Amino acid sequence: MSALIDLHCHSTVSDGLLPPQELVAHAASRGVKVLGLTDHDDLGGLAEARLASNDHGIAFINGVEISVTWKRRTLHIVGLKVDAENLALINALAEVRTARDGRAREIASGLEKVGIVDAYEGAKTFSKQSIMTRSHFAQYLVQAGHAKNVKTVFKKYMVKGKPGYVEHQWMDLEQAVTLIKQSGGVAVIAHPGRYDLGFVNMHLLMHEFRSYGGEAIEVVTGSHTPPQYDQFAKIAHRFGLKASQGSDYHGPGLSYMEMGYLPNLPHGCVPVWQDWEEAKLLNA
Numbered sequence: 001m002s003a004l005i006d007l008h009c010h011s012t013v014s015d016g017l018l019p020p021q022e023l024v025a026h027a028a029s030r031g032v033k034v035l036g037l038t039d040h041d042d043l044g045g046l047a048e049a050r051l052a053s054n055d056h057g058i059a060f061i062n063g064v065e066i067s068v069t070w071k072r073r074t075l076h077i078v079g080l081k082v083d084a085e086n087l088a089l090i091n092a093l094a095e096v097r098t099a100r101d102g103r104a105r106e107i108a109s110g111l112e113k114v115g116i117v118d119a120y121e122g123a124k125t126f127s128k129q130s131i132m133t134r135s136h137f138a139q140y141l142v143q144a145g146h147a148k149n150v151k152t153v154f155k156k157y158m159v160k161g162k163p164g165y166v167e168h169q170w171m172d173l174e175q176a177v178t179l180i181k182q183s184g185g186v187a188v189i190a191h192p193g194r195y196d197l198g199f200v201n202m203h204l205l206m207h208e209f210r211s212y213g214g215e216a217i218e219v220v221t222g223s224h225t226p227p228q229y230d231q232f233a234k235i236a237h238r239f240g241l242k243a244s245q246g247s248d249y250h251g252p253g254l255s256y257m258e259m260g261y262l263p264n265l266p267h268g269c270v271p272v273w274q275d276w277e278e279a280k281l282l283n284a
Contacts, residue, residue, distance in 0.1 A: 003262045004282055005273060007036035007061060007080055008190065008221060008246020012128065013045035014065075015135040017251025020045035024052035024060075030260030034278050036061035036080055036246065038190075041096040042131060043084045059278035064089075065190060066180070067096060067170040070205065074168070075195060077176045078218070078244070080272065082185035089183045096171060097131050103168045104132040110163040111137070116146060119164075134158050135254065150254060177212040186272060188244045189217040192235075193228040206239045216272040220245035220265055222256030233266035243269035 010016035053060035108120035122140035138153035157164035
């Protein structure tokens with residue numbers, strides 16, 4: 001049943017391959033009934049996606065994925081059911097997007113030092129009018145023949161110690177959670193299994209996140225393994241957090257998992273959508 005709900009995906013407004021309208025149509029073709037669009041640091045695709053969702057009989061959830069710096073690590077906090085017209089959220093995200101462009105130019109400068117010229121312009125051909133992310137650089141580097149696929153690009157160029165790695169100060173955790181809450185939304189830690197925090201820091205993060213008013217973590221997500229589903233279900237229970245899920249779909253060739261393939265949440269999880277009006281579609 002929970003495969004019908006997907007609360008994490010991306011459109012061309014950030015680093016997805018499909019425009020919002022086409023993304024919704026694709027979700028509908030995969031049987032998704034409740035969809036959250038969570039573009040990076042941008043609310044720009046929500047109105048178009050909501051209209052398309054009405055056409056396809058999908059219950060739509062306003063979302064965003066905010067970049068956060070915590071203990072010199074980059075984390076992502078998803079906001080679900082946010083108010084897309086909340087000025088504080090809009091203005092804060094605009095500042096993040098400006099900073100993203102500065103980071104992109106630093107990434108390009110690092111790549112130029114190892115002989116990859118015009119990386120900024122190349123990545124721009126993929127980002128078009130949207131914010132520029134590392135995924136856009138990765139797509140360009142694959143096209144230019146510097147790596148065989150996107151995953152190889154990240155290992156070869158984008159991780160710490162590599163030429164395309166740039167340490168960047170994003171929004172802090174408390175601000176991100178507060179902005180989401182003040183806009184009427186629910187704060188969710190995205191794909192916690194990707195952060196390699198270790199036992200102590202993972203528990204510190206959960207405690208701090210909860211103290212700021214964070215409500216949920218992604219338990220089932222495209223980049224988690226089946227053992228991690230159980231691991232984060234237990235962490236959610238330990239810290240009194242609800243469980244969320246999402247494919248983190250970016251498009252063909254850029255995704256860990258196709259839409260519509262999410263397994264059920266582990267037994268005992270409290271779904272973040274438990275009391276949502278939109279979730280009634282799951283039982284229709």
